[in-house]
Amino acid sequence: MSLFNALFPAKCVICSSLFVFEDQNLVCDECLSMINKEYVEYCSGCGSKIKNCQVCFKKRVFHRIHIFKNNDRYITELIYHFKMKGYKNLSNVIAEKIQDDLTDFVKKESIDIITYTPLDKITLKERGFNHLEEILKKIFPTYLIWEVVEKIKKTELQMDLSRDQRLKNLKGAFCLKDISIKNKRILIFDDIMTTGSTMKEVCGAIKKGKPDRVYGYVIAR
Numbered sequence: 001m002s003l004f005n006a007l008f009p010a011k012c013v014i015c016s017s018l019f020v021f022e023d024q025n026l027v028c029d030e031c032l033s034m035i036n037k038e039y040v041e042y043c044s045g046c047g048s049k050i051k052n053c054q055v056c057f058k059k060r061v062f063h064r065i066h067i068f069k070n071n072d073r074y075i076t077e078l079i080y081h082f083k084m085k086g087y088k089n090l091s092n093v094i095a096e097k098i099q100d101d102l103t104d105f106v107k108k109e110s111i112d113i114i115t116y117t118p119l120d121k122i123t124l125k126e127r128g129f130n131h132l133e134e135i136l137k138k139i140f141p142t143y144l145i146w147e148v149v150e151k152i153k154k155t156e157l158q159m160d161l162s163r164d165q166r167l168k169n170l171k172g173a174f175c176l177k178d179i180s181i182k183n184k185r186i187l188i189f190d191d192i193m194t195t196g197s198t199m200k201e202v203c204g205a206i207k208k209g210k211p212d213r214v215y216g217y218v219i220a221r
């Protein structure tokens with residue numbers, strides 16, 4: 001910790017209290033300590049809030065989906081500043097939180113390839129990085145991380161739309177890349193799940209490559 005940090009503490013973007021910082025000057029330790037693994041009730045086939053949902057009773061979306069925690073203002077703010085405001089060093093903080101849980105899941109399910117929801121080319125250029133890839137790179141060796149699907153259409157931000165609009169917005173947005181994923185176990189990583197329609201679309205695109213199984217991992221829902 002430098003003398004500068006002690007003399008000029010930062011203001012936490014979540015709770016507004018002043019704090020002395022070490023590696024990042026946005027979120028105080030107290031707010032970070034609120035972000036932990038917790039029990040979430042959800043359908044293990046699609047992540048919806050209903051356990052044993054009817055959709056997955058007929059046909060499961062994912063072989064299994066895993067959710068780290070419930071959605072709350074701590075994780076939402078943290079991810080917002082990382083992803084939308086471009087504070088790239090927050091990837092360390094987030095990676096540290098989920099590392100053990102995500103690594104256990106990958107080992108337990110013998111995952112071959114870890115992928116993430118891609119950004120379209122324009123958005124990627126604007127932001128300069130895919131925040132999901134940044135988190136994964138902190139946790140796993142790069143040979144495990146592949147961009148299996150590409151986003152070929154620029155879509156509206158899902159959070160601004162109604163359920164029907166969300167589905168329409170995403171239609172045809174994702175396309176499987178020209179790589180072989182046949183008989184592989186693929187994990188899709190995403191940050192915050194609301195209706196889950198983005199992950200379902202990505203999953204649908206991946207299934208065209210005839211993988212063995214498709215899994216999902218979400219930080220918060």
Ligand SMILES: [Zn+2]
Pocket residue numbers: 012013014015016017027028029030031032
């Ligand atoms: Zn705080």
Ligand SMILES: [Zn+2]
Pocket residue numbers: 043044045046047048052053054055056057
């Ligand atoms: Zn379901």
